[in-house]
Amino acid sequence: MAEKSRGVFATLFFWAWSLFNFIRRFVFGVIALFLLLIFFVALRAGGGKVVLQERTALVLDPKGNIVEQYSSDPAQRAFAGAFGQKIREVQLRDLIRTIDAAAADKRIERLVIEPDQIASAGMSTLHEIGAAIERFKAAGKEVVAVSNSMSQGQYLIAAHANEVLLHPDGDLLLEGLGRYRTYYKDALDWLGVDVHLFRVGEYKSYAEPYIRNDASPESKEADLYWMNGVWGDYLKEIGGARKLDPKAIAAQIENYSTSIKAANGDLAKLALDAKLVDKLATRDEAEALLIQKGVKEENSFRQIDFQDYATLVQRENPLDTRPQVGVVVAQGEILDGDQAAGTVGGESTAKLVRQARENRNIKAVVLRVNSPGGSAFASELIRREIELTKAAGKPVIVSMGDVAASGGYWISMNGDQIFAEPTTITGSIGIFGLFMNFPKTLAKLNVHTDGVGTTSLAGALDPRRALDPKVGDIIQSIIDKGYQNFITKVAAARKKKPEEIDAIARGRVWSGAQAKERGLVDQLGGLREATAAAAQAAKLGDNYQVRYVEKSLSAWERFIVSLSNDASASFVHSLVPKSMRTLLAQPDVQGQLKLLSSLDSNKVGVFAYCFCEIK
Structure with missing residues (x-):
């Protein structure tokens, strides 16, 4: 009797799994057909191409981390862009290419920098962007930086502008470089954990937190030495860009406790008095100034976003056959x-x-x-x-x-x-x-x-x-x-x-x-x-x-990239129902799509994929 019960249970389980598998295949089949339909409709729609007019301002407003290389695959980025999701990474190479192309483009009149949403960028990355901005200025074009509030990293880019505008209620505070770590020796001793560190070199301090409760003298010596070097270069760069003495900037920072009190805690006024910015202006005042400098268009100044401009430049340039x-x-x-x-x-x-x-x-x-x-x-x-x-x-x-x-x-x-x-x-x-x-x-x-x-x-x-x-x-x-x-x-x-x-x-x-x-x-x-x-x-x-030289795109990735790169991507976004965009934005759905992108049509493969998440 028990064997019969097990047999019935196994049969029911088999049919339940078959039904689930059928539904899963059907749903993703419908999604694939839907996307294919959108793709062909978008191709037929055509048009929608960005037309760049004379006296246009290029708006440089990178959002998220500035990286050497995307950490997500092309299909994920393409889907995110096509369905209205924000990509929180910008490649350094794209920023540099865009600024350099704009410097030589007669249609681009000025560069407007909005650095506020840069989440993370190394000092050398910021330096390279600053060098590109200087090349743009050397072409005889103006650069204006507009900000609500800036960190010292964001300011390293803004400082290269001909004119820096800061919101009257904003802030800019240069604080220097620091490196402070958490140390675990006492906690590990209390837990009874034995830590064995094997190393060569008294300055190899990466694992010190597990064997000490503080930084070793060698670690402090080495860190302070290289940080002073990097900080000195930072002060030299903003000093050169703003025509200020780096030593005077350093002295101002050390005197913040007095100067901030004298400014009644007004960091924006302090930045203006220190000549780190040129003018205090609200967003609408900054926009009015840019309209005055350029051409009014649709209640704002004539402009193009750097990502749209990068796509335009890529489309306009013919196939390059040089070495x-x-x-x-x-x-x-x-x-x-x-x-x-x-x-x-x-x-x-x-x-x-x-x-x-x-x-x-x-x-x-x-x-x-x-x-x-x-x-x-x-x-x-x-x-x-x-x-x-x-x-x-x-x-x-x-x-x-x-x-x-x-x-x-x-x-x-x-x-x-x-x-x-x-x-x-x-x-x-x-x-x-x-x-x-x-x-x-x-x-x-x-x-x-x-x-x-x-x-x-x-x-x-x-x-x-x-x-x-x-x-x-x-x-x-x-x-x-x-x-x-x-x-x-x-x-x-x-x-x-x-x-x-x-x-x-x-x-x-x-x-x-x-x-x-x-x-x-x-x-x-x-x-x-x-x-x-x-x-x-x-x-x-x-x-x-x-x-x-990067990994080649699969056929699926090329399809999705072509869809998102098409000038009618915004048309695709408007065509797709919100419910479908929400579904495609789900991590488990994107995981399935990523799995599909890895399939090689020339091979037969067996895939074990868990459509689940434990929270």
């Missing part, structure tokens, strides 16, 4: 294996370098690094591909962004030339290993571990057991070997002796300017300068184009 300088982006933590965009993968990033090497149209390679490091093995895979690319006769130039430290320096060391911004964070040539075990923690709960092993190493890294000192010696020996390997490779790449590298390594961090003084960097400059150097090394002169 290529290939740019490979290494952004984020360095991890083993194949990784998505926004993260450096030992296998995936090495493959991109290899593709650049094997592409006959690419005559030189620029490795754009913005990474704090990670896996040493993954770093070595990428470094080796750089070495092979040079051996194949293609120049490799490294361009360091905000940070290229530790593993980020490892993958950079073999470049024919290394470029860094003065504010780049680099160096940190060192290695560490961290292991935690918690037998004392378990003992507090009256839980114990026991057993046997065929050798003394069997189960030695079981976190429930105490670490055998002999095993600790083994790990430290491996770390020592890794460090010697690191400095030996750097010495060979930089044509120095290992002991010379050791003296400036030992995990110590430097600014880009400090690294150049110590021979770890060849030139100070950004991606633009590195690309020009790559073209020169390949003897291309000025006759070249820049191509980013």
Whole structure:
């Protein structure tokens, strides 16, 4: 009887699952057909193209994080754009290209900067944008910055404007650079957790919070040294842009307690008195000023958003057949294996370098690094591909962004030339290993571990057991070997002796300017300068184009990108019902669509995908 019941239950379960699977396939089939219909209707609709008129102002109002490379895939971004979702990332390359194109475009009269919604951007990233703004001004065009409230990072861009307008009730406060961390030693001791840190270099402080309750003297010394260098460059840049003495700006900051009180707490007035801004103006007053400067159009000034302008420029430019300088982006933590965009993968990033090497149209390679490091093995895979690319006769130039430290320096060391911004964070040539075990923690709960092993190493890294000192010696020996390997490779790449590298390594961090003084960097400059150097090394002169070497889009991704890039994307957005847009914005639906984008029509695959989320 029990077997019969089980049989009935299994049958019911089978039919229930079949029904669910049918409904799932039907729903997504309908969505796919609906999107296909929208696509063809949009194509037929045509029109809607942006027409750029004379005396137009380009509005630069990036929202979210400014990154080297998107952290989401093309399909996700395309769906978000087509269905009215906000993308909270902007690529640095797109901003630079747009500003430079506008500088040469006679239809663009001025640049209007609205920096308030920049969420995150490194100092070197902001410096590169500032340099592009200066090129725009050098073309004889005006730049106006309009802000409600600015952080010191946002101000680094605004300071390059000919005129800076701040809301009367807004604020601008320059505070300097700080690095404060949370330390856990007492808490871990109280929990009974044993922490074992293996490292080479007294300045390799990444894991100090687990073994100390405060920063070590070496950590404070090194951090303050490079931060003073970066902060000095910041003051120098805004001082130069605003025609102010950097020392006077620094003195004002130190005197804030008095000056803010004297201004009755009015930070906007204080910024005006300090000549950090030119005028206090509400939004409507700023808009009226811009109308007066330009052309009135639809109750505002004639303008185009930088994203719309970038699309327009791309459409207007014909197919470029010139020789290529290939740019490979290494952004984020360095991890083993194949990784998505926004993260450096030992296998995936090495493959991109290899593709650049094997592409006959690419005559030189620029490795754009913005990474704090990670896996040493993954770093070595990428470094080796750089070495092979040079051996194949293609120049490799490294361009360091905000940070290229530790593993980020490892993958950079073999470049024919290394470029860094003065504010780049680099160096940190060192290695560490961290292991935690918690037998004392378990003992507090009256839980114990026991057993046997065929050798003394069997189960030695079981976190429930105490670490055998002999095993600790083994790990430290491996770390020592890794460090010697690191400095030996750097010495060979930089044509120095290992002991010379050791003296400036030992995990110590430097600014880009400090690294150049110590021979770890060849030139100070950004991606633009590195690309020009790559073209020169390949003897291309000025006759070249820049191509980013990235993962190829699948057929599904190309379809979605074409849909979102079409000039009638706004028409698509208006056509799609709100309920459908809401459905497509759901994380589980986007996950299913991402899965669909990974399918290869030439292969038969079995996919296990859980349409679920635990909260």
